[in-house]
Structure formats: C-alpha cells, structure tokens
Amino acid sequence: MVPTEQIRFTRKNIAKTFGSASESYDVSARLQRFSGKHLMPWLPEQDDLTVLDLGSGTGFFTDLLASKYQRVIGLDIATQMLRFAQANRNESITWVEGDAHHIPLQDNSIDLIYSNLVIQWFNPLDNAVKEILRVLKPGGMFIFTTLVDGTLHELKSSWRQVDDDQHVIDFKTATQLNDVFSKQSCQLVEQKCQDIVLEYQNVIHLARELKGLGANHLANKKNRGLSGKAKWFKMTEHYQDFLEPSGIYPATYRLFSGLVVKT
Template sequence: MKPLNFQQAVARQFNKAAKDYHQHASIQRLTANRLLSLGPANVNQALDVGCGPASTTADLLLRANHYLGVDIAPAMLSKAAADYPELSWLNGEWEALPVADNSVDWLFANLSMQWVDNLQNAMSEAYRVLKPGGVVTVNTVIEGTFNSFTKSWNEVDDLQHTHRFKSAERVQNEVDSVNWRHSEFVTEEHTQYFASVRELIGSIKGVGANYVRRTDNAGLMTRNRLQQLENAFENHRTLQGLPLEWSILNIKLVK
C-alpha cells in the first residue's frame, strides 16, 4: 500500500474524530470565540477553512450574507452538511483552496493552520482568495503546547509522541512572507485539566490532534508503557488534575 502523504494522514485523523468531536472541543470553542472577536461585524462572503463539523458556522452566519465551509476531512463535512444542508461544503486543503480569486471578504480558520505542510503556500492561497481590504482571522497551535505530556513521554522513551508545533517567531515570519497591508499577532495560553492520562489522551484523540509526523516507530501503547507514562505524568499533577497546555497564536491580517 502506498504510504499516505502529510495531508492525507491529517485528513484520516480528523475523519476518525468527526463522530465525537463536539464533546471534546472545549478549547476549540474558547479559541473560536477569541477569533470571532477579531473579525468584522458584517461581510458579504465568509470562508471557514477547517470548518470541521460546522463548529462555528452559526456564529459566522450572524455576520455574513454568504458562508462557505472547507475542510480536509470528508467525515467532518458530512456532519456539517447534516446540520446545515442548505449551505455549501467543499473538501479541500489550505494549500489549494477550492475558491475563486478575490472572492472572500473574511477568511476565518480556527485551529486548522498547524496542520498545513507549507505555511507560506497557505498564506499565498489566503491572499489569493481575499478581496482587496479583506480580513483573515486565524490561529494556530505553537511550541509549548502539550508541554507536560511531552516531558512525561520523554521519561519513558526518546521517541516522538506529539506533533512538532512551530515557534511563534517562525509562524510570524512565514505569515509575513506575504505582503499583507496589516498584520498582528497575539499569543494566549490555556490549560485543560484531566483526572487521568487515559482521559487526557482521549481528549487529544477526540479533536483529531493526535497525528504525529515521524520516521521512528513509537510502538504500541502497551499496559506497561501506559503505566510508565502515568507514573511520569503524576509529577505534573496539580490540585485541578493533570495539565494539558495549549499555546495559541492569534493572527489578524488585512489584504
């Protein structure tokens, strides 16, 4: 069997997550609200890149005359279309948006940009589809995310168990490779807490964030390996539970 490329592998993870996505998406709802606060009050055409199962569609419809949802995962689009059959849903990815040039007033993307293979290409696509004066409000997961989880795995082995997120500086440099008329960047930190490692891992899988791009073989999650991870993670437990950190870079751009 031919190995999956990066985007195909990411799509597969989100197809798996589509069924139970909403019940695990508390951080996604929080970050979406922050992005909405950065966006325009009223536009003609809104494009939701990485729309998932219509997670923020209702909010965008309040501000846009026309809405278009794009996602890399067909299963996510099926869930979205079931709730909003009257809207347009397209299968596509950041680096090849299935949208006409100069057609979008507002491009909104909540926690999808970290799954882009080439960020400069994605930004060029965003610029292409925007009308002059159009606005982009996006965010991305950056370095520092899953910090305690990663440190705990490092005590078990030296393999890669989480996605390698870019630094804020690197993201900013790649975004600014496009000649935006205006750009602004703000970093925010959020932490979730869980009673157990199993619950924490289930939450990561539930939102499709468990894809790991690696060349090594991390091996099966055996009972022994899980016990080692649990033991290591106990060193990070707080009164609130086991922490799962999210470092988020919020970005606003104007063409």
C-alpha cells in the same frame, strides 16, 4: 524539505483521523469552543461579505458565521466532517471538500477567511498562506487561531523521560509564524499569545480528548503492543510530577491568535 509523497500521505492521514472523529468531536472540543469564540471580537461588522471557514470541521463556527454574514463557505479536507456539518448546520452554507494548500476557489473572491485551530496541520505553512492570500480580495482579512510551541509541554516532557520518539506534533514558535507572514503580501496587524490550561482527571482522559479531536495522527505506531503499554504506563507515572494538589492533571495549550490583512 519534506518529500511530496510523504506530505500527501500525511494530509490523507490527517483527513482520515479527523474524519473518524467527526461524531465525537463536538463533545470533546472544549479548547476549540474557547479559541473560536475568542476570535469573535475581530469579526467585521459589515454583513454583506463572502466568508470562508477554512478547516470548518463539524461546522460549529461556520453556523455562527452564517448567522452573521450573507455568503458562507465551509471548507475541509475530511469528507466525514463535511457530511456531519451538512446534516447538522444552517442550509444556506456551501460546503466544499478541499485542501488548504490548493483551495478550489477563485482568486480575489473572498472578503474574510476565518480559521480556528487548523493551520498547525498545514505543511508547508507558507504554501497554504500563499493560497489564502490568493483567494482573499485585496484588503481582505484572515483571522485565525493556532497552537504554538509550549503546547502540551507536560505530555512532551513526560514522554521524553521514556524514549526519544516523537509523540506530539512539533508546533511552530510565535516568531516563526511572524516570519511566515512577513515574507508574503500581507500584514499581521493583531496578534495575541496566551496559555490555556485545561484540567483532566487522568492521562487517559487527556489522550481521549486528543483522540476525539482527531489530534492523534502522530501517535507513534511503534508503541503498539505490550512494550507500548509499558511505555505508556511509565509516561503516565512521569506525568504525575505535574499533578495539582487537587488531584487534577493539567495540560497547557499555547494559543496564538492573529489578524492578517492582505495588502
């Protein structure tokens, strides 16, 4: 069990890191674009719906949802992300600052919740799922993508050869995700899992992209300074084991997509 104070600190930390990435986010969001579009075929055709984009980030997909549905809300924990979204996206969208663990919306008020690459930050996930189901109308849909275990395995294994610290977030397994939904009043009616391998010119390019996405909040603070640099250099040497003949560095993202219906 993670102490409440620690959880609060981590969420504040997540909000801050994503917030500071708001300006650079859209240029380094290759994975997000792919995964978000991947969910489109699951969107209901009916347009008279109230839709929530949970963890809306810069609002790229909130905008797409607003072109399809009548009432769209974008909710995010990071103030700067919301500011960016408000300034750049469709004026009909309602922007709400809030935490997915305490969604500031009424019970049974939402027809569809869309969430692209967000729930991997939720802790504990089952509390956030309870909130998602509370605000959904009966029969309402939650469609999402997330990353699962196996993600960034090249980076994890390269670091493992240098030290025992945690450098990459622990992702849930697909089985753990199924377990979370099986214990709540809902059904995971569709699911897909696939590996997306992105290519990088070097490890610095990968680290920059992870930073641009605000995904670096677990970066180990102990590794700052000279010894940190030496360790980083060693890790990049080990990463060369994965180098492709073309000289490209691969990074694997294991993408899980799900369609949940509230029962």
